[in-house]
Amino acid sequence: MSDLVWDDVRNFFDPDLMGALPDVSVQGVAVEDWQTVFDLVRSSDWGWEYSEGGVSGPLPPAVEVLTRPADADTVDLRVRPVPGVLVIFRPMSAEEIDFDFDLRELQGQQGVDILCGFLTTLGRQLGKAVTMTAEGDYENPVLGFDPGADRVVLMADPELVQLSAVADR
Numbered sequence: 001m002s003d004l005v006w007d008d009v010r011n012f013f014d015p016d017l018m019g020a021l022p023d024v025s026v027q028g029v030a031v032e033d034w035q036t037v038f039d040l041v042r043s044s045d046w047g048w049e050y051s052e053g054g055v056s057g058p059l060p061p062a063v064e065v066l067t068r069p070a071d072a073d074t075v076d077l078r079v080r081p082v083p084g085v086l087v088i089f090r091p092m093s094a095e096e097i098d099f100d101f102d103l104r105e106l107q108g109q110q111g112v113d114i115l116c117g118f119l120t121t122l123g124r125q126l127g128k129a130v131t132m133t134a135e136g137d138y139e140n141p142v143l144g145f146d147p148g149a150d151r152v153v154l155m156a157d158p159e160l161v162q163l164s165a166v167a168d169r
Contacts, residue, residue, distance in 0.1 A: 003152035011158040019135020026097040034062035047080035
């Protein structure tokens with residue numbers, strides 16, 4: 001059973017309201033937390049691919065990735081927690097873990113369950129909150145893993161998201 005129910009959160013999964021690629025992040029982290037993510041990816045049954053400048057290769061230690069020169073090629077860690085769902089981590093800063101996914105791949109209760117499962121697994125492994133905001137809105141989380149509650153919780157009212165989107169049009 002998921003932490004959230006589709007009928008209650010469908011607005012948070014609407015690409016027209018939230019943007020197709022909402023922002024998901026873990027704040028207040030360090031290189032060791034990135035290493036925890038890398039270790040989780042390696043040890044899970046998730047599909048994954050690491051690339052620098054579009055060239056695939058082995059996943060190096062987090063410290064190596066995060067201490068690359070500022071003008072180095074872009075790094076992507078593409079993870080498929082289940083077939084048909086892509087999560088893209090972009091290790092650019094040791095202070096924040098950020099990633100995104102395509103809401104069009106997470107529709108219906110199954111999509112909610114997949115997202116809640118992924119956020120819970122990541123949040124538990126890190127022992128930290130994992131929050132989701134609308135695409136480009138880094139300050140107003142709508143849902144996320146709460147380590148105190150040990151589950152994914154709502155952080156905003158889904159009805160207000162729809163009202164806000166209508167007002168912006």
